[in-house]
Amino acid sequence: MTATRVIVAPLAFVDDEWIADAAIVISGDSIAWAGPRAQLPADHSSAPVEIRERRAIVPGGVNGHGHTFQALVRGFGDDLRFPDWMGKIVHPTAAGLDSEGLRIGAEFDFVEMVRMGITTAVEFFYLHDRGNDNARIIFDAARAVGIRAVLARCMFDADPGPVRYQESLAQYEANFRELATEVADDPMLHVHPAPHSVLGASAEMLQLGNALAREFNAPLHTHVADSAGEVAVSRANWGQSPVARLADVGVLDEYMLAVHTVNVDDDDLRLLAESGASVVHNPSTNAFLGGGIMPLARMRELGIPVALGTDAGGANSRQSLFEEMRMAALLAKATQRDATVITATDALRLGTSAGGRALRMPVGKIAAGYAADLVTLDLGTPSLHPTRTATQNIIYSMQPEAIERVEIGGRSVVVDGEVTTIEVPRVLAEVDALTSGWAPVSGTHPADTMTR
Numbered sequence: 001m002t003a004t005r006v007i008v009a010p011l012a013f014v015d016d017e018w019i020a021d022a023a024i025v026i027s028g029d030s031i032a033w034a035g036p037r038a039q040l041p042a043d044h045s046s047a048p049v050e051i052r053e054r055r056a057i058v059p060g061g062v063n064g065h066g067h068t069f070q071a072l073v074r075g076f077g078d079d080l081r082f083p084d085w086m087g088k089i090v091h092p093t094a095a096g097l098d099s100e101g102l103r104i105g106a107e108f109d110f111v112e113m114v115r116m117g118i119t120t121a122v123e124f125f126y127l128h129d130r131g132n133d134n135a136r137i138i139f140d141a142a143r144a145v146g147i148r149a150v151l152a153r154c155m156f157d158a159d160p161g162p163v164r165y166q167e168s169l170a171q172y173e174a175n176f177r178e179l180a181t182e183v184a185d186d187p188m189l190h191v192h193p194a195p196h197s198v199l200g201a202s203a204e205m206l207q208l209g210n211a212l213a214r215e216f217n218a219p220l221h222t223h224v225a226d227s228a229g230e231v232a233v234s235r236a237n238w239g240q241s242p243v244a245r246l247a248d249v250g251v252l253d254e255y256m257l258a259v260h261t262v263n264v265d266d267d268d269l270r271l272l273a274e275s276g277a278s279v280v281h282n283p284s285t286n287a288f289l290g291g292g293i294m295p296l297a298r299m300r301e302l303g304i305p306v307a308l309g310t311d312a313g314g315a316n317s318r319q320s321l322f323e324e325m326r327m328a329a330l331l332a333k334a335t336q337r338d339a340t341v342i343t344a345t346d347a348l349r350l351g352t353s354a355g356g357r358a359l360r361m362p363v364g365k366i367a368a369g370y371a372a373d374l375v376t377l378d379l380g381t382p383s384l385h386p387t388r389t390a391t392q393n394i395i396y397s398m399q400p401e402a403i404e405r406v407e408i409g410g411r412s413v414v415v416d417g418e419v420t421t422i423e424v425p426r427v428l429a430e431v432d433a434l435t436s437g438w439a440p441v442s443g444t445h446p447a448d449t450m451t452r
């Protein structure tokens with residue numbers, strides 16, 4: 001018999017709506033029931049009750065896109081143009097990172113994510129070295145931190161291209177199946193197919209990814225039109241935009257989870273809407289790298305499902321979905337010159353339930369049958385006052401100090417604002433040791449003593 005307990009709070013986001021005086025019944029790693037406390041079913045009335053006074057409970061954030069190792073280069077390539085950032089920072093780091101570096105990067109990034117209320121993280125991972133050992137390092141780091149991880153296993157067969165990314169179709173399929181089998185029974189770890197982009201994956205590889213997505217009932221993660229350069233090369237190669245190319249090779253359908261979709265025109269938007277594809281909006285990263293602004297309001301009008309991602313720590317640079325909810329809302333209002341195009345509650349749904357739907361996983365919602373992934377916010381902190389309007393303030397004014405407890409699969413991984421699963425000072429010391437000899441391309445390099 002799985003242990004059952006009841007959590008009670010004055011405010012909670014239950015089944016995508018705010019309710020007062022809520023009860024949430026946790027059974028093992030899942031939510032058995034949630035709703036107004038007055039309606040708590042009698043069969044749960046003998047379960048122990050934990051009253052969280054002056055607290056609000058929201059679903060854990062579902063981070064639809066990221067690359068953990070890039071957190072290690074945070075600040076090293078800021079204020080560069082996208083090709084320079086990629087060529088001078090990301091590619092050299094990716095080429096030089098060993099298994100220890102991968103572990104440190106993943107632990108570091110996952111620590112920051114859970115501290116900021118992210119409970120499910122998509123790791124779009126491409127440093128394969130033609131096998132799964134590196135992916136297992138990411139999974140080990142996720143286990144150590146206690147975060148729910150989706151390894152979007154990158155597919156890349158363009159030549160020339162970074163050699164660590166490359167696999168043949170047969171190699172990819174064998175490796176994907178091996179890794180998927182290893183984690184098949186673990187609700188905390190998942191593997192999804194992820195063609196790098198239309199430039200990084202051949203038509204055959206995109207089609208293999210789509211077949212695997214259908215077989216495993218997983219989305220097909222792909223970078224789409226995140227830079228103007230990608231669109232230009234796609235048009236030069238095939239006479240088509242990246243979105244049109246995906247449609248042309250037969251993979252633009254309801255399994256598609258298109259990441260970024262910043263540089264899209266009306267035809268692209270129509271294709272996306274007709275196909276049933278979803279997108280992952282990474283507003284901070286696209287702004288940070290000067291990539292542009294995804295047309296969120298227009299996509300919502302067209303009914304295109306939108307999830308949110310922090311993208312990489314070296315390109316954002318904060319690993320917080322609350323931050324992305326706020327950015328998504330503000331940028332949509334600014335670009336449309338209309339503050340009514342999205343509400344605070346809409347933004348909260350983007351970072352939670354919409355992410356779960358996009359990933360085809362029962363996460364991101366406080367409702368029966370969903371994972372017990374909860375974020376408890378302290379309504380006593382200044383940034384959430386006045387508490388009369390807390391449901392607005394959680395999106396627009398909240399600071400990280402309010403994030404008090406984070407539970408993933410019913411397990412507390414953050415308590416009183418501190419990560420409890422892993423020795424954070426040790427992880428930070430390893431980050432500093434690893435990066436102490438690295439030279440930033442832009443900005444000033446402080447004295448080495450600054451990091452001691």
Ligand SMILES: [Zn+2]
Binds near residue numbers: 067124223
């Ligand atoms: Zn990416």
